Amino acid sequence: MLSKAFVGELISECIAVFIIITIGCSAAAMYFLYDPSPYKTSYFGLCITWGIAVTIAIYVTGAVSGTHANPAVTLALTVFRGFPVIKVVPFWLAQTLGGFLGAAVVYVMFQPVIDSFNAAQGLARADGGASGVFFTSPGAGITPIRAFINEIVLTGMLVLGVFAITEEYNTQAPQANSGALIIGLLVACIGGGAGYLEGWPINPARDLGPRLFCFFNGWGSAALPAAGNYWWVPIAGPLAGGIVGAAAYQFLIRPFLPARAKLA
Numbered sequence: 725m726l727s728k729a730f731v732g733e734l735i736s737e738c739i740a741v742f743i744i745i746t747i748g749c750s751a752a753a754m755y756f757l758y759d760p761s762p763y764k765t766s767y768f769g770l771c772i773t774w775g776i777a778v779t780i781a782i783y784v785t786g787a788v789s790g791t792h793a794n795p796a797v798t799l800a801l802t803v804f805r806g807f808p809v810i811k812v813v814p815f816w817l818a819q820t821l822g823g824f825l826g827a828a829v830v831y832v833m834f835q836p837v838i839d840s841f842n843a844a845q846g847l848a849r850a851d852g853g854a855s856g857v858f859f860t861s862p863g864a865g866i867t868p869i870r871a872f873i874n875e876i877v878l879t880g881m882l883v884l885g886v887f888a889i890t891e892e893y894n895t896q897a898p899q900a901n902s903g904a905l906i907i908g909l910l911v912a913c914i915g916g917g918a919g920y921l922e923g924w925p926i927n928p929a930r931d932l933g934p935r936l937f938c939f940f941n942g943w944g945s946a947a948l949p950a951a952g953n954y955w956w957v958p959i960a961g962p963l964a965g966g967i968v969g970a971a972a973y974q975f976l977i978r979p980f981l982p983a984r985a986k987l988a
Contacts, residue, residue, distance in 0.1 A: 730811070730814075732788050732789070733788060733789040733811070733815075734789075734814055734815070734818040735788075735818070736785040736788035736789035736791070737785070737789050737791075737792060737793065737815055737818040737819050737822065738818040738819065738821050738822040738825070739781075739784065739785055739822060740781040740782070740784065740785040740789070740791050740792075740793035740819075740822065741781070741793050741794075741818075741819045741820075741821075741822030741823050741826065741929050741930070741933065742822040742823075742825050742826045742829075743777060743780055743781040743784060743785075743826070744774070744777045744778055744781050744793060744822075744826065744930065745822065745823050745825075745826025745827055745830070745930065745933065745934060746777075746826040746829050746830060747773060747774075747776070747777035747780070748773065748774040748777045748930075749826065749827060749830040749857055749858055749934060750830050750833065750834070751763070751770050751773040751774065751777075752770070752856060752857050752858075753830060753833075753834045753837065753838075753857045754770075755770050755856075756841075756854060756856045756857055757834065757837050757838065757841045757854060757857065758837075767916070767919075768912070768916050770915070770919075771911075771912040771913070771915035771916045771919060772912045774911055774912060774915055775908035775909055775910070775911040775912030775913075775915070776908055776912075777908075778793070778904075778907060778908045778911045779904045779905050779907065779908030781793055782903075782904035782907065782908075783904050786904065789815075791904075792815060792819070793819060793822075793927075793929075794819065794926075794927040794928070794929060794930070794962070794966075795815070795816045795819055795820075795927070795928045795929055795959075795962070795963065796879050796882075796883060796926070796927060796928060796962040796963050796965065796966030797883060797886060797966060798811075798812055798815045798816065798819075799812065799963055799966055799967065800883050800887070800966040800967060800969070800970035801970075803967060803970065804887075804970045804971070804974050805887075816928075816929070819929035819933075820928075820929045820932050820933045820936070821933065822929065822933060823929045823930055823931075823932065823933015823934050823936075823937075824933040824934070824936050824937045825933075826933065826934070827858050827933060827934035827937035827938065828937055830857065830858070830934075831858075831937070831941065834857065838853075838854045838857065841853070841854050842854055849938075849941075849942035849943045849944075849946065850942065850943065850944050850945070850946055851946060852943065852946040852951070855938060855943055855946055855947065856923070858934035858935070858937065858938050858943075858947075859923075859931050859934045859935040859938060859947060859950075859958075860922055860923030860924075860925045860931050860958050861922065861923065861950065861951070861954060862921075862922045862952075862954065862957075863920050863921050863922055863923075866921055866922055867952075868952050868953070868954050868957050871921065871922040871954070871957045871961065872957050872960060872961045872964075873961075874918065874921050874922060874961070875922065875925065875926065875957065875958065875961025875962050875964075875965055876961055876964050876965035876968055877965065878914050878918055878924055878926050878965065879926045879927075879961065879962040879963075879964075879965030879966050879968075879969065880965040880966070880968040880969030880972065881910075881914060881969060882910060882911065882914060882926050882965075882966075882969065883965070883966040883968075883969035883970050883973075884969035884970070884972050884973050885906075885907070885910045885969075886907060886910070887969070887970055887973040887974070887978075888973060888977065889903050889906055889907055889910075890903065891973075891978065891981070893978070893981045893983040893984035894981060894983075895981075895982070895983050911926070914926060922957070922958075925958035925961075925962060926962050926965070927958075927962055928958060928959040928962050928963060930958075931958035931959070932955075932958070932959055935947045935948060935950075935955065936948070
């Protein structure tokens with residue numbers, strides 16, 4: 725039987741991703757579906773919106789679950805910071821459910837606009853019409869393997885930053901009250917620097933949850949398995965990247981922190 729505390733953690737993780745997807749995918753809808761789009765000439769505004777969504781999610785749920793809000797972060801914390809293995813899969817499921825529910829809310833809000841956009845473009849959902857609102861795909865010239873490598877790099881940067889920001893012995897880390905803001909800015913900066921490559925998923929739940937929703941709501945094979953059998957890339961790439969980034973911090977930075985060395 726699940727303890728009340730653990731149930732609370734799962735609800736918290738679900739809500740955290742729900743917040744991120746509801747705000748972030750709404751911004752993506754503003755980017756893709758409107759002409760002129762408020763973001764097409766101010767792309768970093770889109771990135772900041774996603775980043776602030778992460779910040780809000782942390783402020784709302786951090787006291788309950790720590791706000792992993794990302795299976796890659798959960799895996800990295802399990803490998804390097806003692807997060808219980810038994811909680812990993814339930815956390816992943818809760819996070820993915822949050823993405824699914826967030827996509828459902830965005831769909832309810834933007835469904836008429838989605839249908840109008842697809843009609844104007846001569847696209848069907850099964851062709852991938854307006855799919856960029858919900859899930860990621862490779863940009864021009866980016867193969868699935870290239871995207872996989874990119875996501876290892878980008879998620880590695882994310883988790884490297886998260887580990888540094890939350891490190892108790894890092895005297896340069898922000899205080900607890902501002903750590904959420906810095907993590908949100910980190911997400912925004914990753915999007916600003918490389919978002920056009922494949923939509924910077926850097927989070928399996930961010931992509932898989934909405935992708936599952938779309939699979940059941942008209943996008944079908946355009947969502948799963950997606951063109952070029954792409955569906956696995958935003959899952960495997962971030963999971964691998966989280967381990968790489970966490971390992972880089974744990975072995976290349978943490979052992980040399982002066983505050984930690986004094987206690988050795």
